[in-house]
Amino acid sequence: MKEKVIAVLEKIKNAPHFVKLICFLGISAIVMTLSLNAAGVVLAYNVNYAGNVIAQVNSKEDFASAGQLASAAIMGENTEGYIYAPKFFPTLTLNSRIDTSADIANAILENTAELKKTAALKVNGVLVGTAESSEEIEQKINNRLSSFNVADYECSAEFVDTIDLVSTYCSVNACTSGEQLDAGINNLAVKTTVKETTDVKISYKTVTQRSAEYQVGYYAVNTKGVNGLKHKVDNVVYLNGVEIERNSVEDVVVNEPVNEVVVVGTAAVVNKNGSSGAMVFPIPKSARYYISTYFGGDGGSHKGLDLAVSRGTPIYASLDGTVVEAGYKSDYGYYVLVDHGNGLKTRYAHNSQNLVSRGDKVTKGQTIALVGSTGRSTGNHLHFEVMLNGVRVNPLKYVG
Numbered sequence: 211m212k213e214k215v216i217a218v219l220e221k222i223k224n225a226p227h228f229v230k231l232i233c234f235l236g237i238s239a240i241v242m243t244l245s246l247n248a249a250g251v252v253l254a255y256n257v258n259y260a261g262n263v264i265a266q267v268n269s270k271e272d273f274a275s276a277g278q279l280a281s282a283a284i285m286g287e288n289t290e291g292y293i294y295a296p297k298f299f300p301t302l303t304l305n306s307r308i309d310t311s312a313d314i315a316n317a318i319l320e321n322t323a324e325l326k327k328t329a330a331l332k333v334n335g336v337l338v339g340t341a342e343s344s345e346e347i348e349q350k351i352n353n354r355l356s357s358f359n360v361a362d363y364e365c366s367a368e369f370v371d372t373i374d375l376v377s378t379y380c381s382v383n384a385c386t387s388g389e390q391l392d393a394g395i396n397n398l399a400v401k402t403t404v405k406e407t408t409d410v411k412i413s414y415k416t417v418t419q420r421s422a423e424y425q426v427g428y429y430a431v432n433t434k435g436v437n438g439l440k441h442k443v444d445n446v447v448y449l450n451g452v453e454i455e456r457n458s459v460e461d462v463v464v465n466e467p468v469n470e471v472v473v474v475g476t477a478a479v480v481n482k483n484g485s486s487g488a489m490v491f492p493i494p495k496s497a498r499y500y501i502s503t504y505f506g507g508d509g510g511s512h513k514g515l516d517l518a519v520s521r522g523t524p525i526y527a528s529l530d531g532t533v534v535e536a537g538y539k540s541d542y543g544y545y546v547l548v549d550h551g552n553g554l555k556t557r558y559a560h561n562s563q564n565l566v567s568r569g570d571k572v573t574k575g576q577t578i579a580l581v582g583s584t585g586r587s588t589g590n591h592l593h594f595e596v597m598l599n600g601v602r603v604n605p606l607k608y609v610g
Contacts, residue, residue: 252305257314258297264317265309270298276314283319285330285337285380285504292322292381325379331391332374333398339391344375349444350395358402358451370399370449402448405459412438414467429553429598435543436472438463475552489528489608490575492558492594497523502591505604513602514557514595521590525558527572528609530595531563536564542593543585546578 257273267273273296281290303335309317319325329344331351341347359365414435441462447455493499495502499519503512504609527548534555535547542559546566550557562582572578583590596605 239577245589251302252308254301254303255298256301256310258299259318260294260321260323262321262508264321265314266301266303266307267314268308272311273298273314276311277318279311279315280318280322283315283379285327285328285340285378285385291326293318294322312571319379322379324381326382326385328378328380329387330376330378330380331377331394333371333394335372335374339387340380340385340393341388344377347375347391350392351398354395354398355400358400358448360402360404360406363407364405365402367400367402370401373398400450401567402451404446404448406444406446408442408444410442410461412440412463412465412467414438414469416470416472416473418474420474422476429475430473431470432473433468433471436468436592438467439465489556489596490526491609492526492528492556493517493523493581493592494526499523502589505606514559514593516591516593517606518589518591519581521562521580521582523592524563524577525579525581525592527576527578528556529554529574529575531556531572533566533568533570533572533578536566536568536570539585541586543587544579544582545585548572548578553599555597557597558594559593559595560584562590 235605254266254268255270256263257267259265265273265276275339277290277293281293284292319327328340328342329347330340330580332338339347343348344509351369354368355369359369409412410420414437416435419432441464443459443462445457445459446453483527497519501515502515502518506512525546529548529550531548531550533546534549535545538544542557544561544564545557545559546564547555547557558579561579561584563580564578566572566578566581581590581592587593594605594609596603596608
């Protein structure tokens with residue numbers, strides 16, 4: 211190889227002067243090219259776009275590829291029509307100064323006068339609207355999320371749809387209005403989960419204690435009942451403020467209820483004539499009768515005992531007492547009300563005739579009226595009531 215190079219140099223040395231010059235220039239060009247390549251210098255193009263040099267590219271095709279990227283980043287249709295035709299000027303540059311397609315695309319967008327950089331909101335991939343900045347859109351969607359929060363409760367909210375906030379470009383005349391963006395955001399479905407705490411009353415129970423220390427008819431509250439309190443905690447799910455689901459988390463008892471204790475006398479009643487015993491049945495048990503309506507019948511509205519029996523059957527005072535009422539009412543018809551003391555009273559209604567008057571003293575088993583069907587009645591019967599301290603109770607507990 212060395213011998214071949216020496217031979218070539220000898221031929222050049224012996225060649226005419228103009229040949230020597232041409233060879234020198236050619237060798238110099240080769241040496242320079244090799245030197246430039248070694249230094250990273252390449253032949254490239256300066257790209258003049260809209261009057262500004264925006265990039266350096268290896269080839270014109272590189273700009274075309276970057277133009278496609280820029281077109282894809284523009285909102286709307288036929289976006290390639292916004293890209294200007296550039297001018298290319300050859301130049302020598304360092305290989306490290308050649309711009310990437312992404313850099314060129316950004317430079318195209320920034321130097322296109324008809325385009326405006328904007329923030330855009332997409333819902334399920336569909337454009338809803340644009341704004342000057344992403345912060346403006348974020349504020350609006352956060353206001354939408356919090357608009358269904360419930361005051362004083364722990365809340366978490368989320369959109370039902372897929373929300374994307376992107377940076378884009380649009381035509382100066384094609385960007386959406388603020389009203390369009392607001393309308394789109396106000397149509398977003400919001401699911402809000404609220405941890406609700408509700409105060410719930412725990413009703414006390416009434417415990418009845420029967421005592422032989424007191425006569426039948428005795429009724430007294432030994433311990434007053436007090437309702438308790440609990441905090442009921444629920445996770446409640448709302449869709450745009452409308453409840454769609456409720457799940458119980460826990461019940462926390464704050465105050466336990468205090469049961470009401472009532473003492474009721476069970477000792478036999480001592481009558482004024484010295485006899486003792488419980489109430490007697492208000493009609494002769496030998497009479498042909500039947501119970502037509504029990505206490506609590508008619509859906510719970512009936513507060514006495516109806517004894518169906520023939521008209522004119524005697525009605526007995528169940529205990530000694532004083533007649534406090536004897537008259538006529540539209541519902542009871544002819545009736546008698548007897549006070550036996552200790553808060554105990556009995557009423558006898560729908561009578562065909564009253565045989566006693568107000569203020570009369572009566573004894574247990576005394577005939578005080580006759581069975582009839584007066585007042586609001588559908589047939590001959592005795593409507594018999596027992597009252598303790600103004601509360602009507604089941605007569606069968608007293609007359610058997």
